[in-house]
Amino acid sequence: MKNLPDFAGLAGLVRERRPLVHHITNDVVNNLTANITLALGASPVMAPCILESPEMVAHAGALVLNIGTLNPDLVKSMKAAGTEAARLGIPVIFDPVGVGATNFRTRVGLEIMRELKITVIRGNAGEVLGLAGAQGAVRGVDSLDSSAGRESFLQEYARKTGAVIAVTGVEDFITDGARWARCSNGHPIMGRVTGTGCGATTAVACFSAAGIPAFDATLAGLVLYALAGEVAGERASGPGSFVPLFIDALADPDSLPWEKVLLETCP
Amino acid sequence: MKNLPDFAGLAGLVRERRPLVHHITNDVVNNLTANITLALGASPVMAPCILESPEMVAHAGALVLNIGTLNPDLVKSMKAAGTEAARLGIPVIFDPVGVGATNFRTRVGLEIMRELKITVIRGNAGEVLGLAGAQGAVRGVDSLDSSAGRESFLQEYARKTGAVIAVTGVEDFITDGARWARCSNGHPIMGRVTGTGCGATTAVACFSAAGIPAFDATLAGLVLYALAGEVAGERASGPGSFVPLFIDALADPDSLPWEKVLLETCP
Amino acid sequence: MKNLPDFAGLAGLVRERRPLVHHITNDVVNNLTANITLALGASPVMAPCILESPEMVAHAGALVLNIGTLNPDLVKSMKAAGTEAARLGIPVIFDPVGVGATNFRTRVGLEIMRELKITVIRGNAGEVLGLAGAQGAVRGVDSLDSSAGRESFLQEYARKTGAVIAVTGVEDFITDGARWARCSNGHPIMGRVTGTGCGATTAVACFSAAGIPAFDATLAGLVLYALAGEVAGERASGPGSFVPLFIDALADPDSLPWEKVLLETCP
Numbered sequence: 001m002k003n004l005p006d007f008a009g010l011a012g013l014v015r016e017r018r019p020l021v022h023h024i025t026n027d028v029v030n031n032l033t034a035n036i037t038l039a040l041g042a043s044p045v046m047a048p049c050i051l052e053s054p055e056m057v058a059h060a061g062a063l064v065l066n067i068g069t070l071n072p073d074l075v076k077s078m079k080a081a082g083t084e085a086a087r088l089g090i091p092v093i094f095d096p097v098g099v100g101a102t103n104f105r106t107r108v109g110l111e112i113m114r115e116l117k118i119t120v121i122r123g124n125a126g127e128v129l130g131l132a133g134a135q136g137a138v139r140g141v142d143s144l145d146s147s148a149g150r151e152s153f154l155q156e157y158a159r160k161t162g163a164v165i166a167v168t169g170v171e172d173f174i175t176d177g178a179r180w181a182r183c184s185n186g187h188p189i190m191g192r193v194t195g196t197g198c199g200a201t202t203a204v205a206c207f208s209a210a211g212i213p214a215f216d217a218t219l220a221g222l223v224l225y226a227l228a229g230e231v232a233g234e235r236a237s238g239p240g241s242f243v244p245l246f247i248d249a250l251a252d253p254d255s256l257p258w259e260k261v262l263l264e265t266c267p
Numbered sequence: 268m269k270n271l272p273d274f275a276g277l278a279g280l281v282r283e284r285r286p287l288v289h290h291i292t293n294d295v296v297n298n299l300t301a302n303i304t305l306a307l308g309a310s311p312v313m314a315p316c317i318l319e320s321p322e323m324v325a326h327a328g329a330l331v332l333n334i335g336t337l338n339p340d341l342v343k344s345m346k347a348a349g350t351e352a353a354r355l356g357i358p359v360i361f362d363p364v365g366v367g368a369t370n371f372r373t374r375v376g377l378e379i380m381r382e383l384k385i386t387v388i389r390g391n392a393g394e395v396l397g398l399a400g401a402q403g404a405v406r407g408v409d410s411l412d413s414s415a416g417r418e419s420f421l422q423e424y425a426r427k428t429g430a431v432i433a434v435t436g437v438e439d440f441i442t443d444g445a446r447w448a449r450c451s452n453g454h455p456i457m458g459r460v461t462g463t464g465c466g467a468t469t470a471v472a473c474f475s476a477a478g479i480p481a482f483d484a485t486l487a488g489l490v491l492y493a494l495a496g497e498v499a500g501e502r503a504s505g506p507g508s509f510v511p512l513f514i515d516a517l518a519d520p521d522s523l524p525w526e527k528v529l530l531e532t533c534p
Numbered sequence: 535m536k537n538l539p540d541f542a543g544l545a546g547l548v549r550e551r552r553p554l555v556h557h558i559t560n561d562v563v564n565n566l567t568a569n570i571t572l573a574l575g576a577s578p579v580m581a582p583c584i585l586e587s588p589e590m591v592a593h594a595g596a597l598v599l600n601i602g603t604l605n606p607d608l609v610k611s612m613k614a615a616g617t618e619a620a621r622l623g624i625p626v627i628f629d630p631v632g633v634g635a636t637n638f639r640t641r642v643g644l645e646i647m648r649e650l651k652i653t654v655i656r657g658n659a660g661e662v663l664g665l666a667g668a669q670g671a672v673r674g675v676d677s678l679d680s681s682a683g684r685e686s687f688l689q690e691y692a693r694k695t696g697a698v699i700a701v702t703g704v705e706d707f708i709t710d711g712a713r714w715a716r717c718s719n720g721h722p723i724m725g726r727v728t729g730t731g732c733g734a735t736t737a738v739a740c741f742s743a744a745g746i747p748a749f750d751a752t753l754a755g756l757v758l759y760a761l762a763g764e765v766a767g768e769r770a771s772g773p774g775s776f777v778p779l780f781i782d783a784l785a786d787p788d789s790l791p792w793e794k795v796l797l798e799t800c801p
Contacts, residue, residue: 028297028313030562034728039773044728045632046562049605052636059635071316071340073605098312101326102319192518194301194311239306240514247774251726295564295580338583338607365579368593369586459785461568461578506573507781 004265010212010220011253015041019061019209021202024048024078026068026097029195032243033064033202039251040224042206050077054084061209063090065116066198067108068097075108082116091119091208091217094163095201099123100130113161119214122166122201122222125150129167132157147173155180164214168200172222176215183219184262185226187233189242200225203250223263227256271532277479277487278520282308286328286476288469291315291345293335293364296462299510300331300469306518307491309473317344321351328476330357332383333465334375335364342375349383358386358475358484361430362468366390367397380428386481389433389468389489392417396434399424414440422447431481435467439489443482450486451529452493454500456509467492470517490530494523538799544746544754545787549575553595553743555736558582558612560602560631563729566777567598567736573785574758576740584611588618595743597624599650600732601642602631609642616650625653625742625751628697629735633657634664647695653748656700656735656756659684663701666691681707689714698748702734706756710749717753718796719760721767723776734759737784757797761790 020043023033030046037044047056050073057063063085065078085092094116099109109131112118121128125147134153147154147167158165159177166174172183190196203225207217228249236242249256287310290300297313304311314323317340324330330352332345352359361383366376376398379385388395392413401420414421414434425432426444433441439450457463470492474484495516503509516523554577557567564580571578581590584607591597597619599612619626628650633643643665646652655662659681668687681688681701692699693711700708706717724730737759741751762783770776783790 026313027294027315027561028301031298031565031728034562035773038726038728045635046560046603047632047636048561048603049638051606052638055636055638069313069315072318098314101312102314102322104316104319104322192305194298194305236515238511238515238518239302240511240516240518242511244511244772244774244778248770248772249774251772251774293580294561294582295568298565336580336582339585365581368579369581369589371583371586371589459572461565461572503782505778505782505785506569507778507783507785509778511778 004263005216005220007220007223008253008258010207010216011040011224013212014206014210017210018043020045020059021062021064021205021209022047022056022060022081023064023066023202024053024074024081025064025066025198028068029198032195033199035247036199036202036250037206039247040203040206042209048074048077050080053077053081057081057084057090058088060090061211062205063092064095064201064205065092065112066095066097066201067105068198070105070108078112079115082112086117091214092116093120093122093201093205093208094118095198096121096123096127096131097198099127106130118161118163119208120164120166120204120218122168122204124169124197125167128154128165146170151180164218166204166218166222168197168222172226174218174222179215179267181219181263181265183223183226185223185230185260187230189233189236189239190229192239193242196229223261224253227261231256271530272483272487274487274490275520275525277474277483278307278491280479281473281477284477285310287312287326288329288331288472288476289314289323289327289348290331290333291320291341291348292331292333292465295335296465299462300466302514303466303469303517304473306514307470307473309476315341315344317347320344320348324348324351324357325355327357328478329472330359331362331468331472332359332379333362333364333468334372335465337372337375345379346382349379353384358481359383360387360389360468360472360475361385362465363388363390363394363398364465366394373397385428385430386475387431387433387471387485389435389471391436391464392434395421395432413437418447431485433471433485433489435464435489439493441485441489446482446532446534448486448530448532450490450493452490452497452527454497456500456503456506457496459506460509490528491520494528498523538797539750539754541754541757542787542792544741544750545574545758547746548740548744551744552577554579554593555596555598555739555743556581556590556594556615557598557600557736558587558608558615559598559600559732562602563732566729567733569781570733570736570784571740573781574737574740576743582608582611584614587611587615591615591618591624592622594624595745596739597626598629598735598739599626599646600629600631600735601639602732604639604642612646613649616646620651625748626650627654627656627735627739627742628652629732630655630657630661630665631732633661640664652695652697653742654698654700654738654752656702656738658703658731659701662688662699680704685714698752700738700752700756702731702756706760708752708756713749713801715753715797715799717757717760719757719764719794721764723767723770723773724763726773727776757795758787761795765790
């Protein structure tokens with residue numbers, strides 16, 4: 001591994017710049033993702049209503065669009081805020097929760113990709129592959145699939161959309177179409193806590209909001225997230241005690257065991 | 268006590284089958300109930316919008332309808348999803364939060380009972396008695412009452428509706444009109460944590476979603492829930508530290524002290 | 535310090551009377567604020583829909599209006615519930631989250647002040663100063679400002695509105711226009727946990743709901759809150775572990791180190 005970003009240094013940049021991260025997100029994870037944002041040293045705001053969501057974008061360093069509990073009004077608000085973000089050059093991080101599970105979600109996911117300029121897509125394999133039109137599978141909001149063997153397809157999707165693509169799971173795979181990285185950190189218990197996927201999207205958004213370029217921001221966000229999850233997972237006695245330990249680990253990146261990062265990158 | 272279900276075995280069945288549990292529920296408890304679902308080894312999905320809620324039902328093993336923060340759109344979505352669940356033979360677990368506290372809630376509760384096929388009703392005494400038209404009392408969403416002395420009335424209500432009736436509180440009373448059970452496990456601290464009632468409904472739904480018949484699923488879900496609460500309550504130093512300990516206990520049913528179950532059943 | 539309220543005694547009054555506190559609040563903090571309400575010994579209800587929000591007010595000892603994730607329907611419901619509260623003489627505690635950050639929020643905040651009878655306003659400096667028309671600054675929902683040097687302005691605003699004004703932050707400043715108090719307890723980690731401001735509003739509401747007059751209720755609620763935060767902050771290893779410890783501390787006011795209260799009052 002060479003030419004890797006200085007992850008702890010980038011995490012320090014987030015804390016130093018303390019950017020605002022605007023979330024239009026789902027009702028199940030808004031508290032958790034707000035706390036993840038704060039733990040990373042950024043500042044969360046959730047302003048879902050279209051009467052203010054575009055205006056709030058102007059204060060933000062990044063915009064998260066998460067369709068976990070979507071409805072038509074929220075979709076309109078996401079599109080308005082996303083359009084404003086593109087106009088202002090603010091990165092948009094898209095979490096296509098459950099795309100493939102219902103026609104409504106799939107249609108909204110495709111509309112968002114077509115109508116907005118998305119900087120990073122972060123989802124599980126089924127969601128991202130479903131969005132990309134691959135033969136994917138989504139079961140509720142849980143993926144039945146992994147990115148293994150789909151790397152070329154995802155790289156092509158990154159080139160086609162101009163977005164950084166991040167598929168998280170047992171392994172995280174990240175590509176901008178040219179470069180790619182694979183991170184094997186994390187802990188199985190993360191699959192037993194709601195919102196850990198949505199939280200990964202938020203981590204990417206926090207690094208993006210600090211002005212870090214999309215590929216490095218995604219990589220740094222997901223590596224820190226997985227490493228903190230690994231540390232907390234080893235300390236936790238179950239998925240309940242995991243959550244506070246995980247937030248604590250995210251809030252103190254300097255004491256994470258960075259030497260344990262398992263990362264393969266190319267080039 | 269004889270012919271009791273093998274509770275730990277049924278909990279293992281939930282983990283093995285990992286059924287999807289679709290919740291149309293309230294904004295206060297959606298994160299907690301999603302985490303309870305995952306702790307029990309099932310998989311949660313919250314898709315409240317009518318444009319997808321019936322479609323999502325087809326992926327699910329059970330549907331939770333919880334009226335804690337209802338509005339007309341959500342009620343329409345509940346009815347559409349509940350109708351689809353009946354068509355597909357998927358159990359519907361109804362939590363009549365706050366019925367009796369306002370005319371709107373009471374009316375919606377009665378409409379749901381009249382228009383849908385409900386498999387299990389889980390509420391506190393005031394809510395269930397209010398729904399059943401007994402002289403109940405509801406104060407906000409808190410019951411002022413218990414099921415004590417109302418057993419015959421509840422059995423009659425079970426026969427009339429065809430639903431399993433579960434009234435939880437200091438004691439939990441469960442009946443399908445013929446059989447009944449009373450469980451005395453639990454811990455007083457559960458009354459000082461929001462969503463512990465809604466979480467009990469979710470536990471019942473997880474067992475139902477695994478294909479376990481309604482009465483056994485309700486009994487197993489509530490006994491496991493109360494026992495895990497008792498264990499966590501004894502370890503906790505307050506209602507805040509209770510929550511992570513409770514989730515941990517729910518996620519590890521094999522290490523619960525099953526010999527401490529206090530259960531009276533008939534026949 | 536003399537003639538101070540007996541804080542532990544007032545906290546005991548809340549637990550003894552167990553008043554219902556009706557919240558029309560935001561989706562990010564509703565679970566946390568419900569748990570804070572329960573920890574303090576009061577009983578939370580969240581009934582956001584206008585079809586029941588005014589009716590629910592009649593059961594409540596206080597009404598919280600929090601505009602953190604507002605939309606036009608919620609605003610109508612807040613106004614209807616607030617009008618009913620005024621008619622019944624029930625205190626209304628207003629949290630002007632993010633006023634100043636968008637035109638919509640600022641407009642709604644001013645409408646609420648103009649159309650309703652507000653008993654207590656609790657916000658950070660930027661929000662309250664923005665509401666009061668001072669040269670304030672709000673960045674997202676985070677204040678860039680403090681109350682220092684604005685005490686006279688805030689006292690004048692209290693006299694003008696007839697509300698108790700509470701600006702919280704590193705120092706909390708409370709005034710009813712005649713009296714004022716300044717509390718320096720708390721812990722920096724509270725700024726890294728979402729909803730700690732909204733939770734302070736809830737604490738004030740719990741004391742108000744117990745029938746304690748507005749200034750004393752606000753002072754007692756905020757002093758207890760800051761002291762519990764200080765205790766939990768000293769014990770926590772990060773913002774994640776802070777939350778359960780904080781709820782535990784709020785739930786056990788008798789064991790708080792009341793001798794550490796740092797309070798300046800006048801007269």
